[in-house]
Amino acid sequence: MSNIARGPSKIALRPSSSDLPRASSTAPLRPSTSDPSRSPTLAPARSPASASFHALGARPSADVDVAGPSQHQIGAKTLATPLVTAPYAKAHLRLLAAFKALRTAVEDNAGARLPEMVAGLDAARRWAWFVGLAVDRFECWADSVKPGSLRSWVRTQLPPLDVLMVWHAYMLNPRWYAEDCERLPLMKTLKGLGDRLLPAVIVAGDPATYQPTRERRMSWLADTGTHWDPLEASRDMTHRRVTCPKCAQDIETPYMTRDGTGYAQRTFAVTCPSCRLTVRKAALGLAKFADDLVSDHETPHVGFGVYLAGTLHTEAKTTDEDHATRIKNALIRSKALRSRTQITRAQWRQEILEKFNYSIAALPAAVSLLLLDGGGRRIVNRILSAYTDDRPFSIDLVGAVIRQGSFIEKMHSFGWTQADFFDAPQDEVVLVHAITRYHA
């Protein structure tokens, strides 16, 4: 139990159409408080119309418990229906309070529960380390979670708080989240679960004190190889596996080293014992990019994973294959990246890695001129931002969690994350209005 397994390959078969439930944008959702599963309130963007704002607390129904403003200005859009309701907003604040308490526990290392290696770090570095472990736990969970009806799902599938925190931060980047749900086989179950997070929190009660059943602790351990309690798990998670981009050797590499070269540290580097390549995040990022670039997108029905991150989900469409194909074709026909004839895809991949000297850093200059007619540099930056390491996700979830911390701090400093802060009806109105404003 000294490490956790890497996620599955990013490339897989396209799910059949029956596996791809579409959110209906026309059928109104009319939730009742007795059935929170029907009230999506922390929704990943599923339609182009909602893609320009994050849907923290959003809901598409006018069936509200506390009336909010009659119209809502969201960036350039005006929505006729209120976005949040107090029960969901309160569940959301409870969740944020629990995240805050978890962060404080890690930063303070109260009870000296954390490994000796991180005890001497400053609070920010210790938190970044911890979030790195949480992201890997999230990946294990995404890979093993099963669907189910809300209440039994909470009992048998709800993950620990640190994993909820990563899921929450991921969904606060709705465009990336929606695209990854389409592109990554790993995200297939989470895609089907849609807006499950806040309904699950409502069923579970206070996430800070939630205790799973013994069976759930056991199944979590079996699924992820780590303990339920994130602080306890952190003591066992000393290493993680990376795959050498050059020779495909699996390398067990520490999260933390004294010289700062651990996977959870800024200057990660490990020497491949087989081929002696110095593996850094930039090499892992380039390998991930090359994997996606050389995968065959011309054979029908191979799945959205053959497209590059940041090219599939557009303003116009959730899965814009024409757009993704155009960009991929432009890149693979470029002088910098094209394949020689008569070589295999594996050889082509290897040539790209050699050409760019095992680092994604040199790629922007080589490819940004290609796409100038289609908003070139912006598109290239968006694509390349998804290829910074070997994690399957297209955003840096460690950074996303750390950034959401500043919003949580703000809520906390207002006192909003305290229990019962919004119990008076007039306070609920304030809360609904305030969260609505936060969306703008």
Ligand SMILES: [Zn+2]
């Ligand atoms: Zn190697």
